[in-house]
Amino acid sequence: MTYEIVTLYAVTFCLVVGMIFTLVGAIGLLKFNDSMTRLHAPTKVGTVGVGALLLASIIYNGVLGEGAIHELLIMAFLFVTAPISANFIAKVNMHRSNCDAPPELPGDDQWATFDIPAVDRVEELDASTKSEI
């Protein structure tokens, strides 16, 4: 009996944590004033927010239901994919000049995302020499 009550309180705690972090992420997404700054707020939703909601589901079903930890799969998937999509969105911001340009590198070095691969560079050279001829 007491153990069910403890479970219900734990589920309540997880739900409250999840909804607070989801709200914080949404407010940050609306209120921040720069594209790259806005990128930072919704990461809280993807990790702690949904993570706490899934944890609530795991605890509730694990103690009062038949008990399974399938939700860990969703959590792991979100944790693995969040940095990749954030990287892509940051690249979109950089390439469309929606943020400050990164500082110049010494010598002929280029930032990896702005660099042309060696294969394409040779093709570009060929095209320019052809046009000269």
Added chain:
Amino acid sequence: MTLATDLMNYALMGAFVIVGLCQIMAMIRVVIGPNTGDRILALDTMVVNAIGLVVLMGLAQGTRIYFEVSLIIAMLGFVSTVAYARFVLRGDIIE
């Protein structure tokens, strides 16, 4: 027992309201923009919020059938975010 059950039901209702509100706030960011990056980010956030809503629905109804739904939404959301970002970056999704 009844107090704990009531508390959990209130927390569940509050979580529904708050996550729905967050969905609307992300939708506002999709509409006002101003850049493509912001729109992609807001759509990604909406997918994550949708997963949260589906999980809450499963918790409220006490069933486990919503697990597959949220897993598929998570996978589709990641793929669509990457596809959209790649389309904006390269003008093509699969080269």
